Amino acid sequence: xxxxxxxxxxxxxxxxxxxxxxxxxxxxxxxxxxxxxxxxxxxxxxxxxxxxxxxxxxxxxxxxxxxxxxxxxxxxxxxxxxxxxxxxxxxxxxxxxxxxxxxxxxxxxxxxxxxxxxxxxxxxxxxxxxxxxxxxxxxxxxxxxxxxxxxxxxxxxxxxxxxxxxxxxxxxxxxxxxxxxxxxx
Amino acid sequence: xxxxxxxxxxxxxxxxxxxxxxxxxxxxxxxxxxxxxxxxxxxxxxxxxxxxxxxxxxxxxxxxxxxxxxxxxxxxxxxxxxxxxxxxxxxxxxxxxxxxxxxxxxxxxxxxxxxxxxxxxxxxxxxxxxxxxxxxxxxxxxxxxxxxxxxxxxxxxxxxxxxxxxxxxxxxxxxxxxxxxxxxxxxxxxxxxxxxxxxxxxxxxxxxxxxxxxxxxxxxxxxxxxxxxxxxxxxxxxxxxxxxxxxxxxxxxxxxxxxxxxxxxxxxxxxxxxxxxxxxxxxxxxxxxxxxxxxxxxxxxxxxxxxxxxxxxxxxxxxxxxxxxxxxxxxxxxxxxxxxxxxxxxxxxxxxxxxxxxxxxxxxxxxxxxxxxxxxxxxxxxxxxxxxxxxxxxxxxxxxxxxxxxxxxxxxxxxxxxxxxxxxxxxxxxxxxxxxxxxxxxxxxxxxxxxxxxxxxxxxxxxxxxxxxxxxxxxxxxxxxxxxxxxxxxxxxxxxxxxxxxxxxxxxxxxxxxxxxxxxxxxxxxxxxxxxxxxxxxxxxxxxxxxxxxxxxxxxxxxxxxxxx
Numbered sequence: 001x002x003x004x005x006x007x008x009x010x011x012x013x014x015x016x017x018x019x020x021x022x023x024x025x026x027x028x029x030x031x032x033x034x035x036x037x038x039x040x041x042x043x044x045x046x047x048x049x050x051x052x053x054x055x056x057x058x059x060x061x062x063x064x065x066x067x068x069x070x071x072x073x074x075x076x077x078x079x080x081x082x083x084x085x086x087x088x089x090x091x092x093x094x095x096x097x098x099x100x101x102x103x104x105x106x107x108x109x110x111x112x113x114x115x116x117x118x119x120x121x122x123x124x125x126x127x128x129x130x131x132x133x134x135x136x137x138x139x140x141x142x143x144x145x146x147x148x149x150x151x152x153x154x155x156x157x158x159x160x161x162x163x164x165x166x167x168x169x170x171x172x173x174x175x176x177x178x179x180x181x182x183x184x185x
Numbered sequence: 186x187x188x189x190x191x192x193x194x195x196x197x198x199x200x201x202x203x204x205x206x207x208x209x210x211x212x213x214x215x216x217x218x219x220x221x222x223x224x225x226x227x228x229x230x231x232x233x234x235x236x237x238x239x240x241x242x243x244x245x246x247x248x249x250x251x252x253x254x255x256x257x258x259x260x261x262x263x264x265x266x267x268x269x270x271x272x273x274x275x276x277x278x279x280x281x282x283x284x285x286x287x288x289x290x291x292x293x294x295x296x297x298x299x300x301x302x303x304x305x306x307x308x309x310x311x312x313x314x315x316x317x318x319x320x321x322x323x324x325x326x327x328x329x330x331x332x333x334x335x336x337x338x339x340x341x342x343x344x345x346x347x348x349x350x351x352x353x354x355x356x357x358x359x360x361x362x363x364x365x366x367x368x369x370x371x372x373x374x375x376x377x378x379x380x381x382x383x384x385x386x387x388x389x390x391x392x393x394x395x396x397x398x399x400x401x402x403x404x405x406x407x408x409x410x411x412x413x414x415x416x417x418x419x420x421x422x423x424x425x426x427x428x429x430x431x432x433x434x435x436x437x438x439x440x441x442x443x444x445x446x447x448x449x450x451x452x453x454x455x456x457x458x459x460x461x462x463x464x465x466x467x468x469x470x471x472x473x474x475x476x477x478x479x480x481x482x483x484x485x486x487x488x489x490x491x492x493x494x495x496x497x498x499x500x501x502x503x504x505x506x507x508x509x510x511x512x513x514x515x516x517x518x519x520x521x522x523x524x525x526x527x528x529x530x531x532x533x534x535x536x537x538x539x540x541x542x543x544x545x546x547x548x549x550x551x552x553x554x555x556x557x558x559x560x561x562x563x564x565x566x567x568x569x570x571x572x573x574x575x576x577x578x579x580x581x582x583x584x585x586x587x588x589x590x591x592x593x594x595x596x597x598x599x600x601x602x603x604x605x606x607x608x609x610x611x612x613x614x615x616x617x618x619x620x621x622x623x624x625x626x627x628x629x630x631x632x633x634x635x636x637x638x639x640x641x642x643x644x645x646x647x648x649x650x651x652x653x654x655x656x657x658x659x660x661x662x663x664x665x666x667x668x669x670x671x672x673x674x675x676x677x678x679x680x681x682x683x684x685x686x687x688x689x690x691x692x693x694x695x696x697x698x699x700x701x702x703x704x705x706x707x708x709x710x711x712x713x714x715x716x717x718x719x720x721x722x723x724x725x726x727x728x729x730x731x732x733x734x735x736x737x738x739x740x741x742x743x744x745x746x747x748x749x750x
Contacts, residue, residue, distance in 0.1 A: 004387040012377040020373070027302050033309045035349040056382075065382055105352035106305050109366065113373055 005059060007087060007129045010120035014094060015053040017117050021101055021110030022046030028106035035104040042107040045097050049114065052077060052084070058132035066134050078133040085132075087125035094118035195278050199285075203251075207244050207292065215240040223416040225425045226326055226338060226444060230314045231307050238303035239414065241296035246456040248296070249405060252289045253460035255282035257467045258571050280746070294376060297369060304365075308341075308352045315341045316348055325432035329443070338446045340413040360411035368404035371397040388543070389520065402461060405453055412448020419445050471521070475512060475566035482534045484553055484562055487633045490541040491591070492550050493527075497534045498567055504530055505578065505602045506595035509537070509569030516548045521568060525594040525717070529601035531609075535567075538633065540591045579616050581713030581744070585703060587726065589624045589718030593634060596621065596717070603654070604641055619654045620703060622694060624718070626662035657699075658689045696725060700733045704741045712743045 021042045028039025055074040058064040077084045084090070098114035101107035218224050219236035228235055254260070261279050314323040327339040341355055356362030377383075378394035417423070419442070428441035436443045482495040503526060510521040522545055528536040541547050552563060578584050578599055586596045600621070623634075638656065645651045668691070703712060714730050716723055723745075730743035 004390055008386065009378055009383055009390060012380050012383060013374070016373055016377050023298070023302070024305070027305050031306055031309055034312070034352075059386075104349060105308060105356060108353060108356075109301070109369060112366075112370060116370075116374070 005129055006120055006124035006127060007057060007131070008059070010087075010117050010124055011053055011056060013113065013120055014049060014090075014117035017094075017098075017110055017113035018046045018049030018053060020046070020113050021049065021098075021107060024101070024107040024110045028104060031106075033104060033106055038100055038104045039106055042101045042110060045101065046110060049094070049097065052090075056134065058134045060129070064132075064134040070134070074133045074135065077131075078135075085130050087121050087129055087131065090131075091118045091121040091125055094121065195275060196281065199278060206247060210243045210247055211240045214243040221416075222425070223418070225429075226417055226446075227415060229429075230319075230323055230326060230339060231310050234303045234306040234310065235414075238300055238307060241300040241303070245293060245296045245300065246453050248289050248293050249402070249453075250456045250460050252286060252293065253457075253464045255286040255289075257460075257463055259467055259470055260463060262571050290376070290379075294372065297372060301365070301369060305352075308355060311339050311341050312348060312351050312355075315339055315344060315351075322429055322432050325435070326444075329446070335443055336415075336446045338415050338444075340411075340415075359413060361408055361413055364404040364408045368401045368408070371401045371404070375401070389517075392520065402457060406457065407451075409449075409451030409453055412451065415446040415448050417444050418447045471510075471568045474568045477567075479565050479567050481562045481565075484556065485633075486550075486554060487538070489627060490550060491633065492539045492541075492546075492553055493536060493633065494539065494553075494562070494565075495528070495534045495536045496565065496567065501535060501567070501570075502530070503528075503535060503570040505599045507570035507598075508595075509535065509567050509571070511537070512566035512568070513545075513549060513563055514566075515552065515563040516545055520545060521566075522546075523571075525598070526570065527594050527597040527601075529598055529605050531602060531605035535570075538591070538594055538597070578713065578715060581711055582615060583618045583620075583703065583707045583710045583712040584616055585620045585622070585699075585712060585714045585743075587622045587624070587714070587716045587718065587722070589716075589722060590626060592717035593623050593625075594717070596623075596715075597634060597637060600637060600641060600654075604637075604644060617653070618707060620699075621654065621656035622659065622699070623656065624659045624661055624693065624722075626660075657694065659694050660689050660691050661693055696729050700729050700743070704733055707741060709739045710741050712741060713746060714743055715746045 023046075025039045025042030025044075025046055027033075028036050029043060033039060051073060054067060055070040055077050056064060056067055082089070094114050095118040098111045098118065101111035101114070215236045217236075218239045219228070219233060224235065261282060265279055311327075313319060314327040317324045317327075327341070329335050329337050329339070330342070331337045340359065341351060343351065343354065346354055356366060374394055375397050378391050384391045417425070423442055423444045424440060425444075428435065428444075431438070431441060435441050477498060480497045482497050483493075484495075485493040487493060506525065508523050508525045510523050512521045524537040524539055526535050527538050528534060539546055539549065541550050556562060578586070586599065588594070588596045603619070641654065645654060714726055716726055727745045730745040733741070734743045735741060
């Protein structure tokens with residue numbers, strides 16, 4: 001199926017799952033459903049997942065399409081080092097997060113979506129992918145090239161015979177001096 | 186403003202009509218469920234959440250009908266063909282089919298969200314009624330069981346489970362519930378894999394996941410079969426105004442017999458069956474086309490990894506600038522990829538120029554490179570031809586053709602067609618002047634096209650119509666060595682890069698200058714601008730078209746057409 005980076009799809013799925021979890025939780029809390037405490041948990045978990053998944057990873061080949069305003073969150077997520085870099089950790093985290101949401105109807109859709117995202121992340125981890133932050137590259141300033149050396153050799157000239165003036169043809173041999181030549185003698 | 190109307194008017198009207206229908210359906214069905222008498226008791230249990238669930242359902246029915254239509258390529262081609270008589274603005278509308286498909290998809294997603302949230306509320310309130318949390322009337326209504334003499338209103342019949350789990354239990358034991366969850370999941374997976382990042386990078390994931398729509402439609406059609414949204418249907422009349430406060434006496438007093446309820450006949454299938462059949466025909470046609478034999482006439486490998494395939498297929502007829510879908514089972518059974526044809530309708534074969542741009546194309550090129558001389562290539566399925574904007578070139582008196590890099594392919598077809606038309610006789614073409622702009626980064630890519638242009642140039646000169654076709658080539662990736670080379674060969678008659686009389690320009694075109702020149706040379710003409718290239722360039726050209734157009738019929742008018750894979 002091509003050189004797919006599963007993590008990219010897992011990221012989209014997890015972000016969507018976070019939103020769905022959040023929305024389901026809001027409905028559960030606002031309607032004061034039975035088991036609304038699970039809904040309240042879902043609001044928090046959904047928000048957390050959204051924040052975690054919002055910054056996109058740099059792709060293996062170095063390019064990356066940023067989401068708008070993701071820089072701040074990129075820095076935060078990067079700060080957790082190997083916990084967020086490793087996709088096994090993420091797969092496990094999402095699997096754990098989704099379980100409590102399965103206990104009431106309002107959040108069960110978010111639970112399943114997050115579970116699917118967790119599986120895709122597992123696939124990504126098995127394929128050896130990991131999360132790389134997209135940060136602006138710092139340009140290395142090279143020193144300016146040094147001043148070139150002055151020429152070592154005189155400019156090329158035609159051979160001496162050509163340069164010698166032709167006595168027979170004084171008119172043709174003459175030329176105008178740009179500057180007056182003063183004979184000091 | 187007037188120019189905007191000319192260029193976007195039909196789109197605007199289509200969107201307004203579509204939105205109007207959506208709003209009408211929403212409001213109409215909202216009122217049916219919020220005001221209708223037969224839902225009085227249902228509303229007593231559910232409040233306005235009932236209407237909030239049913240109104241988006243109606244909008245969903247309409248949009249699920251619409252979503253299949255823009256992707257029926259053959260149907261669109263058919264409509265396009267039959268609209269040849271009518272205005273070109275209507276045909277231009279058909280070019281925007283994928284954008285419409287996406288718009289309808291977003292609407293489906295939004296309405297699904299509203300529908301699901303409303304039903305979550307409904308289930309919770311049904312549950313509460315069944316548990317006897319609300320008033321007497323609610324409890325009485327919920328107690329109505331499904332026996333010989335009574336029909337139920339509240340779909341929650343069970344009370345012996347933990348009340349917190351009853352809603353989940355209901356969802357997973359009713360047809361509506363299970364199908365609802367499954368199709369919503371399918372929808373979410375389809376949407377996440379259709380995001381631009383995924384689609385552009387890994388088309389296969391997008392394409393395969395998109396086929397979940399089959400499960401979506403199957404589930405959608407049976408979603409209403411359980412008939413759990415119930416309304417009052419009495420044969421002995423039960424006046425609810427009188428009887429709603431006397432629930433304890435129902436069945437015992439003559440004015441208030443026990444109310445009877447039933448669900449409505451499921452209607453979704455009536456909406457979507459038509460498009461489903463159309464789409465099925467569409468896929469069958471693709472299969473039939475795939476099974477037809479395709480022979481290789483010639484396989485050429487050009488520099489800068491451009492592969493030319495000349496194929497022969499029985500009964501294949503095309504127009505200028507159309508495209509085909511190719512499928513090569515040796516590479517992938519299920520993938521069909523679009524390529525614009527570079528041959529002219531006058532030729533008895535079809536040719537495509539394929540650039541290495543991803544998995545599929547790279548594998549194809551490597552297979553072709555390993556073929557022995559004169560051998561037939563791997564089995565190839567060809568579906569098409571499908572029409573796009575380039576078909577309209579000959580409708581305009583003056584045409585500006587802009588191709589960026591490999592985007593020159595539809596125009597290769599057009600120029601070849603012109604050449605054939607002139608070779609045979611003096612044709613009656615509406616077009617009397619063509620300006621061709623080719624923007625390219627590297628010189629290698631010129632090679633296969635330069636031959637064509639050289640022939641054209643010679644042909645035009647011979648017939649004394651050298652000014653029919655004006656072409657300008659722009660080398661956008663030049664560097665110092667190019668500049669040096671050009672400086673040294675400045676005085677030569679033919680261009681140092683292409684060998685053509687027309688000199689190559691370096692850098693990007695100055696569109697103001699170009700449009701000004703076209704306008705000056707063609708007063709009071711209708712000019713069609715065609716682009717095959719990146720979206721950024723499309724924006725620039727669209728702006729320039731609007732800028733340089735005059736509504737005054739005595740002045741020049743520019744129309745913009747874009748195609749972009």
